[in-house]
Amino acid sequence: xxxxxxxxxxxxxxxxxxxxxxxxxxxxxxxxxxxxxxxxxxxxxxxxxxxxxxxxxxxxxxxxxxxxxxxxxxxxxxxxxxxxxxxxxxxxxxxxxxxxxxxxxxxxxxxxxxxxxxxxxxxxxxxxxxxxxxxxxxxxxxxxxxxxxxxxxxxxxxxxxxxxxxxx
Amino acid sequence: xxxxxxxxxxxxxxxxxxxxxxxxxxxxxxxxxxxxxxxxxxxxxxxxxxxxxxxxxxxxxxxxxxxxxxxxxxxxxxxxxxxxxxxxxxxxxxxxxxxxxxxxxxxxxxxxxxxxxxxxxxxxxxxxxxxxxxxxxxxxxxxxxxxxxxxxxxxxxxxxxxxxxxxxxxxxxxxxxxxxxxxxxxxxxxxxxxxxxxxxxxxxxxxxxxxxxxxxxxxxxxxxxxxxxxxxxxxxxxxxxxxxxxxxxxxxxxxxxxxxxxxxxxxxxxxxxxxxxxxxxxxx
Numbered sequence: 001x002x003x004x005x006x007x008x009x010x011x012x013x014x015x016x017x018x019x020x021x022x023x024x025x026x027x028x029x030x031x032x033x034x035x036x037x038x039x040x041x042x043x044x045x046x047x048x049x050x051x052x053x054x055x056x057x058x059x060x061x062x063x064x065x066x067x068x069x070x071x072x073x074x075x076x077x078x079x080x081x082x083x084x085x086x087x088x089x090x091x092x093x094x095x096x097x098x099x100x101x102x103x104x105x106x107x108x109x110x111x112x113x114x115x116x117x118x119x120x121x122x123x124x125x126x127x128x129x130x131x132x133x134x135x136x137x138x139x140x141x142x143x144x145x146x147x148x149x150x151x152x153x154x155x156x157x158x159x160x161x162x163x164x165x166x167x168x
Numbered sequence: 169x170x171x172x173x174x175x176x177x178x179x180x181x182x183x184x185x186x187x188x189x190x191x192x193x194x195x196x197x198x199x200x201x202x203x204x205x206x207x208x209x210x211x212x213x214x215x216x217x218x219x220x221x222x223x224x225x226x227x228x229x230x231x232x233x234x235x236x237x238x239x240x241x242x243x244x245x246x247x248x249x250x251x252x253x254x255x256x257x258x259x260x261x262x263x264x265x266x267x268x269x270x271x272x273x274x275x276x277x278x279x280x281x282x283x284x285x286x287x288x289x290x291x292x293x294x295x296x297x298x299x300x301x302x303x304x305x306x307x308x309x310x311x312x313x314x315x316x317x318x319x320x321x322x323x324x325x326x327x328x329x330x331x332x333x334x335x336x337x338x339x340x341x342x343x344x345x346x347x348x349x350x351x352x353x354x355x356x357x358x359x360x361x362x363x364x365x366x367x368x369x370x371x372x373x374x375x376x377x378x379x380x381x382x383x384x385x386x387x388x389x390x391x392x393x394x395x396x397x398x399x400x401x402x403x404x405x406x407x408x409x410x411x412x413x414x415x416x417x418x419x420x421x422x423x424x425x426x427x428x429x430x431x432x433x434x435x436x437x438x439x440x441x442x443x444x445x446x447x448x449x450x451x452x
Contacts, residue, residue, distance in 0.1 A: 015216065015300060019308070020223045023298030024231050024437070029370045031302055049178040056185040060192070064212035065300045067334055067342070070205055071192030073301075078185045082178075111302070118303070121197060125349030126303060126369050134302045 006160040010153070011058045014038050015065065027144075030137035033107055035062050035073070037142045039081040040106040041153045044099055048085030055081030068123050072114055080110040099150045104143035111135040210337055213308075217340035220297035221310055228440075235438075288406055290324070290443040291315060296340070305348035305367065307331075309442060312339040320404050322445040328410035328433030329353065329392060330442050341444075345436055346411065347373065354393040354403050355411050355430070357384060362393050365411055365430060372415050375428040382426060388414040390430050406445060 014034035022031050035058040043051025055077030063070040084106050091098065115131040118124040124131065196205045236243065291311060299306035311317055313336045323330040323343045331351060335342040346353055351367040355375060363378035378384065394407025410433045418427035 012216075012219070016219055016223050019216075019297035019300050020220055021227050021231070024235070026437075033302070047178075049181055052178070052182045052185055056189065059189070061212070062300055063192075064205075064209045065216065066304060067209075067306070067344075068301075068304070069193050069197045070209065071189045071196060074192065075186060075189035078182065078189060082182045115303070117193075121193070124303070130369055138302060 002160045006156055007054060007057055010038055010156065011035065011054075011061050014058070015061060019065075027137050027141045030134050030141060032141040032145055033111060033138045034142075034145075035059065036077065036080065036107045036110050036138075037103055037145060037149060038153060039077045039110075040084045040103045041099065041146075041150055042157065043081045043084035043106075044088050044102055045154055045157045046085070047089070048082045051081030051085035052078050053081070055079070068118065069121055072117050072121070072123075075117065076110050076114040079113070080106050100143050100146045103146045103150075104139045107142040108135050108139035111138055210335065213335060213340060213342065214337040217296060217308055217310070217337060220308060221294075221340075224296050288324075288445050289447045290445050291317075293323075293341075293442055293444055295439050295442060299342075305345040305351075305369070305436070306334070307343050307345065307436075307439060307442075309341050309343060309444070310339070311444060312337045312341050314338050316446060317341050317444055322405045322409075323442050324409055324445060325434050325439060325442050327435070328412065329405060330434055330436075330439065332404050333444070343442070347371075347432060347436060353405060353411060354395050355390045356393040357382075357390055357414070358388045359383065363426075363428070365390065372429040372431050373412060375414075375430050376425055378426040378428060380424055380426050384414060384417050384426055384428055386414050386417060390414060 014037075018031065018034045022034070039051060039055040039058055042054035046054075056074050059074030059077035060071070063073045066073070084102055088102070112131065112135045115124055115135065126134075192205065196203065199205065293309035293311040293315075295307050296310050297308040307330075309323075317333060317336055319333055319336060321333045323332060329346055331343045331345040331348070333341050334344045344351055345367070346365065347367045347369065349367050349369055353365040354362065355365040356362045357378070359382065361378055361382040361384070363375045365373050365375045368374050375390065390411045390413065392405040392407055392409045392411060393403065394405060395403040412430040412432040412434075414428055415431040416429045418429075
């Protein structure tokens with residue numbers, strides 16, 4: 001129950017920040033993709049199952065605010081959350097910058113995947129150049145924001161656990 | 169054993185979620201704007217827009233302060249230029265007013281319908297949020313169906329054309345900007361040539377379907393054409409609203425149409441207050 005509430009609160013905050021504050025603070029015209037960021041962080045912190053659920057919930061929430069066919073972001077993010085969660089299990093690295101690279105890489109692939117699915121549904125009206133540019137820029141932007149937001153998300157995720165687990 | 173079970177249950181979970189996403193995509197794609205999913209989207213809009221309004225009320229002054237600080241030198245220069253422009257425009261207004269009254273007299277004399285039409289009836293709205301994705305150029309405003317807004321109403325700002333309403337909630341509405349790649353506006357150049365102005369994402373607009381023999385100069389103004397074919401079709405936008413100025417004309421003698429880019433008159437990144445055109449748009 002606590003986890004559900006936490007996830008809802010985090011997703012809502014991310015969407016609010018993305019549409020208000022970060023609408024004005026852009027990196028070469030691109031906004032961060034905060035819902036991608038939090039999905040990947042959940043995948044890293046809590047494993048593939050939580051990553052997939054966070055991606056699905058966050059993606060659906062974002063989709064219902066878009067006027068495109070709903071579900072594309074949810075599809076992309078479910079897969080990203082699961083993939084990052086699986087990947088994390090095979091990486092043995094104590095490096096604190098690991099989440100930065102996972103977030104940047106995951107965002108790039110995720111946004112690109114979103115663009116390709118939108119294209120297949122006839123919903124991508126931009127050029128491929130724009131798609132690549134936005135994928136790269138939002139990946140960099142998300143990477144920059146990770147050191148700020150990852151510790152917050154980690155604290156929130158650990159605080160909501162029913163039993164304490166040793167931190168990785 | 170337990171580990172393998174957990175891995176399997178995770179896989180089942182992911183397959184379930186992916187299937188749910190695919191079903192959502194398919195259902196929504198087939199039903200378009202009328203299905204239950206679109207209605208759910210309107211509910212989501214109604215829930216989030218008061219929150220967005222609250223957040224932007226708090227963050228806007230802070231953001232404004234910092235952006236002003238950064239832009240201070242250019243603002244000084246802009247201020248001086250604007251003062252000069254105001255002086256020039258005042259001069260122009262006084263002569264225009266004389267012209268207008270003369271035009272009205274002449275039209276009266278000839279029994280013509282008033283070409284200038286009645287003034288547009290508008291309502292002001294505050295921008296409370298931008299679109300959520302990097303692939304949609306929209307803004308959310310703080311007026312909705314409760315204020316008499318309906319789909320497809322044109323939206324303008326003091327500088328020029330902004331876009332039209334694509335979604336309406338009870339107290340908020342989503343406006344598709346003219347820079348969205350889905351947007352198309354019938355435009356007319358100063359010279360009288362008409363064409364179709366298409367959004368191209370972040371950059372300048374593209375104007376197509378302009379006769380290749382037409383002479384088009386940079387800095388030429390582009391306004392909405394406001395087509396109206398009685399009983400058949402009608403442009404969403406009122407006529408003679410400034411869209412932007414021609415920024416580039418690509419020399420291409422072989423093409424059947426001219427390739428023109430248009431710089432929008434409105435700076436969409438600093439848009440704060442807009443006017444929704446309620447009526448009187450196409451009566452010209």
